[in-house]
Amino acid sequence: FLPIVVSLAVVVVGHVVLTSTVFGRHVFAVGGSPEAARLCGIRVGLVRIVTFLASGLCAGLAGLAYWSRNSLGDPLAGDGLELYAIAAVIVGGTSLSGGRGSVVGTFLGALIMGVLQYGLDSMLVQPRWQWVIIGAVVIVTVLVDRLKRTA
Incomplete structure (x- = not known):
């Protein structure tokens, strides 16, 4: 608690x-x-x-x-969690180019990534495929951010 x-x-x-x-x-x-x-x-x-x-x-x-x-x-407790941390920040709406973002958005991004990881674990998805799915989420989020910035 x-x-x-x-x-x-x-x-x-x-x-x-x-x-x-x-x-x-x-x-x-x-x-x-x-x-x-x-x-x-x-x-x-x-x-x-x-x-x-x-x-x-x-x-x-x-x-x-x-x-x-x-x-x-x-x-070594957090070893290997770097991708999840970056994904949480990006999914939360922080721009990779800087100057935009929020703490609340990052917190919500971390919650989303936690729910996604829990769901993948519950469905018995192999860890290597979990990395692929998390990576795809990051790529799609970055692409959407770039498209919004250029539009």
Whole structure:
């Protein structure tokens, strides 16, 4: 129960910071075009450092959530989950070219990917085919994003 509460708190805080603060606007500006952000007077290096610090904090909270559930720490616990993480971000609506995205969208993307993985496991789909299906979802989502941007 506690990991769910912590996750929702991180989503709410992240959403508020990115949508309601100057720092959030700076993050999107740096993500869209670091050079243009620098020319506008934004301290790009500082924004990147604080963003990486926030990412590290979230990784630490994820480690605590894993530990609270399993009562042990494993440095290889998330090994091989990179594709799922990228897929969750892309399915959640974050643009690969930067400058667009939301914490809530990424959270919903993670839920969608979790439901998809659970469904594939329930249907006894072999792991290699699960990777193919997840990859296809990522490719289709990126194509739809590109088509929307050019239209």
